[in-house]
């Protein structure tokens with residue numbers, strides 16, 4: 001049965017951008033509904049890296065101590081094995097933040113934590129299994145969303161619609177916002193392998209002759225990301241599972257006794273990697289943030305943190321006004337003006353990493369270290385640059401939105 005709801009702000013997508021924006025609007029007293037199409041946050045293709053910039057925001061919110069009680073691993077230095085040589089990449093120990101480490105925490109724990117706290121605010125509503133399927137327009141202005149729910153369709157009208165629905169954003173597509181694509185030459189195969197007690201300490205990346213295997217420690221198992229050439233999955237399948245096992249063992253010999261756990265292609269998921277950006281992040285009544293405005297590659301593990309920075313800037317710039325009425329297109333443009341250049345800079349870094357480190361396009365010899373990696377190895381002080389760029393990022397945001405609770 002069709003039903004109608006009215007609120008001040010409706011957010012499509014309960015990912016890092018959507019939940020953080022919902023939390024901050026509710027904290028500022030803005031009635032907000034966050035719509036998430038899935039029944040829970042449990043999806044293991046999501047990134048798990050909570051960077052010092054996000055941990056600093058948790059500190060500013062007064063949530064850090066409780067947050068760090070959740071199960072997580074702390075990584076103070078990023079190391080990689082490049083063409084067989086162990087190289088340090090980034091050292092977070094000197095960052096001017098309370099936490100000088102990256103916290104590895106399953107994203108579903110992070111989202112559950114934040115949404116549980118958001119629910120303490122009376123103006124916050126999170127509706128799971130609510131999928132935005134269309135936008136509602138009146139006189140060229142977006143005024144609401146049409147939502148598919150287990151009980152039928154629902155219309156939600158709002159002064160502001162936020163698209164935080166990720167890389168395949170329906171909000172962005174239905175609003176007709178133009179997207180610029182930046183070619184990415186890689187995709188990722190995502191799979192699990194069991195973990196044994198005598199496994200080496202977590203190593204983040206094994207680079208070898210233009211190939212890359214990433215291992216993330218999930219406590220009881222390894223989450224493995226195997227970077228392949230874009231569109232290359234069919235060729236990998238044609239070579240057979242045994243060859244894939246050999247590839248994995250070639251990177252990380254200690255996985256020899258369990259690569260065979262991958263005994264069916266259904267255990268291996270293909271994730272396509274994109275880098276793109278909207279030319280305009282907003283139109284009358286609507287704003288896109290996070291991956292919906294700019295899809296990020298996994299390089300640097302910065303996507304979640306950038307999405308959260310967008311959410312903070314959005315609340316800082318809009319919450320005060322939105323509490324009492326609609327916001328103008330000029331107000332929405334201020335969010336893009338604030339967040340666009342940090343996004344451009346990070347995406348440029350990701351394109352650089354794809355080209356010079358991951359695919360080895362500029363490396364002459366497959367057994368040599370790319371110049372940028374050699375510099376990091378020779379000059380330890382340089383490791384503070386990637387640490388700052390990855391850990392804090394350009395133009396870090398701090399809470400300025402009102403706290404009415």
Ligand SMILES: Cc1cc2nc3c(=O)[nH]c(=O)nc-3n(C[C@H](O)[C@H](O)[C@H](O)COP(=O)(O)OP(=O)(O)OC[C@H]3O[C@@H](n4cnc5c(N)ncnc54)[C@H](O)[C@@H]3O)c2cc1C
Nearest residue numbers: 013015016017037047132165166290291298301302303304
């Ligand atoms: C293979 C891979 C690995 C990555 N690893 C990392 C990493 O380790 N660290 C990192 O920081 N970043 C990583 N990233 C990037 C990161 O995942 C994204 O940048 C980040 O998740 C963006 O957050 P978001 O909230 O904007 O979007 P998302 O996290 O994509 O969240 C969007 C949410 O919207 C929901 N949704 C979608 N459509 C609708 C709809 N129509 N109605 C309602 N809900 C909807 C989705 O279910 C989802 O919950 C990785 C990306 C890839 C491709």
